[in-house]
Amino acid sequence: MIQENKTTALRRALAIGATALALGGGAAQARDLTIVSFGGTFQDAQRELFFKPFAEKLGKPVLDEAWDGGYGVLQSKVKAGQPNWDVVQVEAEELALGCADGIFEKLDWEKLGGQDSFIPGSTSECGAGHIVWSVAIAYDGNKLTDQQPQSWADFWDVEKFPGKRGMRKTAKYALEAALMADGVPSDQVYEMLATPEGVDRAFAKLDELRPNLVWWEAGAQPLSMLQTGDVAMSTVYNGRITGLNRTEGTNMKLVWNQSIYAVDSWVILAGAENKDAGQDFIAFASAPENLSKLPAQIAYGLPVIAAAAMVPAEFAADLPTNPDNLAVSLNLDVDYWVDNSEELTKRFNAWVAQ
């Protein structure tokens, strides 16, 4: 009898332990709408303009988290079932991969005003374009006063512009820049990269600049390198430079010529608990009267045509979507990188590690 009691007590203890474990796993109660973006000052702006007003409209809290990209992160969340994120801002490659793999919900385009209300190339079955952003050359206008760089060829020219160069540590952007510096016209860059000789040529050009290169990974790094003068020029995300000039009164200049632009989109993870609210959020954030406020905070272009038209002229000039800027820039070829990212990243990392 006593023994039986002991066994029961032990069983009960085990059951309590198991329950505690399950609760710790956090699968128990309904989760609030969770929106994930890329963090930093950009997400601060998004929180004020979109997350907080939408929470008021919804009458429920909206959670926001930050991530650094990476398809594996999204894939593992969806595959594990019950993802703990609902709406995620993704780059064009992740959108293409995830939409083909079915890890994103199909969007209800009726609610979003139809794909025609967006600029071409910024919509798909699973994603609605949110911003258009560029990777471009930046320099300190107060330090390079005699002559200013105009192109990737100048970026490579360390005799004309002495000093180190900052560059994003990815094959994407580095290879395109190298080919343009080597004299390949921007409309032939991806044709060239599609051949093994083109890739070799890009790496050979990168070799030339290697002694002067400083790599960065997080978007805030090149800003401080430019401010301290550690580098004479660096590739940057365009919005951060404009933001820095506005907040800290610096005189950083962007070279729009040969800059490379891409679209970030909102997606909803497949099986997300709050997918309906997520759909409503995307509609809210894409509404022209809301989205058009973004460029005043951070200089990213808007893929919603009506929203772009409402941006005041003083801000519109700094956007990648400004026709003058667009005319001289290169559209990132998503298909190319979806096909070649793994192989070229492996080779690029091997090259960097030499």
Place this chain on the structure above:
Amino acid sequence: MIKAAPMRALLLLGPLLVFLGLFFVWPLVTVIAQSVSDPSVSRVLNRTAAAIDGWDGTGVPSAEVQAAFRADVVANTDDMAMGDVTRRLNATKSGFRSLMGKTVSAVKEDPDIDLARIDDRWTDTAYWQAIQDNASPYTDAFLLAALDLERDKSGNIAAMPEGTSANATILLRTLWTAGVVTFCCLVIGLPYAMIAASVQGWKRSVLLGAVLLPLWTSLLVRTAAWMIILQDNGIINQALMGLGVISQPLALIYNRFGVVLAMTHVLLPFMVLPIYSVLLTVPGNLMNAAASLGAHPVRAFLRVLLPLSFRGVVSGTLLVFMAAIGYYITPALLGGASDQMLSSVIAFYATGSANWSMAAALGLILLVLTLILYAVYNRLSRDPVEAR
């Protein structure tokens, strides 16, 4: 009734066994299995996998194989499973991603369409070769690739072309960095532990506290603190420049120096504590006895104290080394592009390209290294004094 006692004992062990099974054995088995197998292609393209087995690898496979492939595509209803197939094939042959996207939608529309008409890449032997290479659910390709090796056309193991992969370089770098960190920890930690063991009272408390206190602080916080101290306009550079010792800031961060310095600091407790605990068991009068027998202090140290602390040194060295080879965050924050260790490559495959098999294979290599070291540790940590 007799069996009840062992049963109860087993029940008491239950939570431990469940814990070990759930958080240790199962993940380990999964990782090992993942590194040598990827059943995605053989499962989704099962007809193709069976049919392509007999293909001799020249030209393009026969019409039957192509028909089997189309049948597999039509039969598949799971987009995510097809995504895994595409990812695996694209990792072998770049270009599969866009090719499969096109092909799947075209074949679903017209199940009898000629593949070459969808895209002329289907007339390229290399793409079919990739399917054949991945048709078996078991493969050593990931483990080989983790060491920059591959199988050539005739199936022999050969080195990958120069400059295409740097895993071996990074593995050697990982071992080298861990070795340097271990050496630094030993050089600082051994005398430190000896001093701590030889003093008494508040002095000992202060010395031990200085080692333990950082251990209670998060790794990330300690690494971030080093960033603040070492950067170009950080405390060290500003102080030295203020004193006029240097005119340009020293490069203390984003290089190997910063990584080794911070890792040594973070891992030092794991060297000091084992040595200290061994030294505590050494009778304090041994050194006096050696001196009374006429030994010079240096000789007494070398012949008495050092051999007695050997077990602690071995424990500390292996603990530090094993912890160091898996470091990720410290090299990522304080190192440059050529200071990254193997964990960063694993992170790229896991979170960046969702190539879990490759991540598992690299992880397995770290695991095997650690196990070998553990075996060495087991041998060396047997009491050397008793054995004599």
